[in-house]
Amino acid sequence: MAVPMKFLTEDLEAMKSAGLYGTIRTIESPQGAWVKISGKDYINLCSNNYLGLCNDPRLVTKVKEYVDRYGVGPGAVRTIAGTMTPHIELERRLAEFKGAEAAIVLQSGFCANLAVIPTLVPAAEDIIYSDSLNHASIIDACRLTKAKVVRYEHSDLDDLTAKLEEYKGAPGKHLLVTDGVFSMDGDIAKLPEIVEICEKYGVIVVVDDAHGEGVLGRGGRGIVDHFGLHGKVDVEVGTMSKAFGVMGGVVAGSTTLIDYIRQKARPNLFSSALTVPDIAANLASVEILEESEDLVNRLRENGDFLKKELSAIGFNTGNSETPITPVIIGEAQDAKTFSAKLFENGVFATAIVFPTVPKGTARIRCMVSAAHSRDDLNLAVEKFAKVGREMGVIS
Numbered sequence: 001m002a003v004p005m006k007f008l009t010e011d012l013e014a015m016k017s018a019g020l021y022g023t024i025r026t027i028e029s030p031q032g033a034w035v036k037i038s039g040k041d042y043i044n045l046c047s048n049n050y051l052g053l054c055n056d057p058r059l060v061t062k063v064k065e066y067v068d069r070y071g072v073g074p075g076a077v078r079t080i081a082g083t084m085t086p087h088i089e090l091e092r093r094l095a096e097f098k099g100a101e102a103a104i105v106l107q108s109g110f111c112a113n114l115a116v117i118p119t120l121v122p123a124a125e126d127i128i129y130s131d132s133l134n135h136a137s138i139i140d141a142c143r144l145t146k147a148k149v150v151r152y153e154h155s156d157l158d159d160l161t162a163k164l165e166e167y168k169g170a171p172g173k174h175l176l177v178t179d180g181v182f183s184m185d186g187d188i189a190k191l192p193e194i195v196e197i198c199e200k201y202g203v204i205v206v207v208d209d210a211h212g213e214g215v216l217g218r219g220g221r222g223i224v225d226h227f228g229l230h231g232k233v234d235v236e237v238g239t240m241s242k243a244f245g246v247m248g249g250v251v252a253g254s255t256t257l258i259d260y261i262r263q264k265a266r267p268n269l270f271s272s273a274l275t276v277p278d279i280a281a282n283l284a285s286v287e288i289l290e291e292s293e294d295l296v297n298r299l300r301e302n303g304d305f306l307k308k309e310l311s312a313i314g315f316n317t318g319n320s321e322t323p324i325t326p327v328i329i330g331e332a333q334d335a336k337t338f339s340a341k342l343f344e345n346g347v348f349a350t351a352i353v354f355p356t357v358p359k360g361t362a363r364i365r366c367m368v369s370a371a372h373s374r375d376d377l378n379l380a381v382e383k384f385a386k387v388g389r390e391m392g393v394i395s
């Protein structure tokens, strides 16, 4: 390795000795309640395939139909020649689904945050109030603006109010951004209170509903619907990579907001459009969600069941209010060992360690799906109990 590149090996070695080097497994089957890895079947407890739609035949059929009609690639960025009829169709359907005036689709949820935050608050005099546990894509979006970032303690309305008071009257635009569902803990942002406080202080509210879409609200319409806050949240950011089972980001809000993002957001201007298969599959997901609440209800039942069973045998499952089920182990190396032992027992559930979660709170984050049967979940609990006792995590 050339001398200027030696830091690569050194950093990787340091990650390995700190237990922070991740094993990245390759899935040989479609995503589902079970997946095949190295020729063996495992219960899958770590995909964001909340509703089991990743391999749903209705999505596959729609993709084939659209690919036959429109081909695959968009050929350009949206603003030059990459806007195709399916993009507009999906945007209309998503706006209707979410009860918003308008929506724009982007390449991913990550891109959607990059499209919103630097576009709305680009200037040094602007201020962003950001929950301390916000997702990395929000943190990176904040890094792409010259605005001052004011972090408030996680979901702490007193701390938020104190920060708003501190900067009250400061020039520039003020914007608050929060995850809707916090992805590592599964707790829900206190959105009604946040909206009320922000209204008082004249602050724009942005909620990233990546883990709420297809999960919260009536038929999975998301956090705004969950709290009945239609028309009160300025910007809803989301992703179609989780419950929708596909890929793609979305921003929903007023017609003027969406026009602004379309004209000015750099991911829309300088990165090519979402592909036809993605759009088609997402259209099928919206149709499925609009047709029936069955999958969303099954997901909720499965989430409640797993949380109840794991905490009944002594695991610390945190304060999740959603199907996200963290099993908090503590030290990074212990969480990794726990995950490896689960894997030996046929359960695929990755360890989440620093910097994704704070040091000392390393965990196995279980992601339940509507696709899991009760037998699948009972088997998973049995294996968690076995490994937990072997490692002394539970007695």
Ligand SMILES: Cc1ncc(COP(=O)(O)O)c(C=O)c1O
Pocket: 108, 109, 110, 111, 135, 137, 179, 183, 208, 210, 211, 239, 240, 241, 247, 248, 249
């Ligand atoms: C809160 C939040 N925002 C954004 C993203 C990124 O979404 P995508 O995978 O579509 O880029 C994630 C995914 O982990 C997320 O949890």
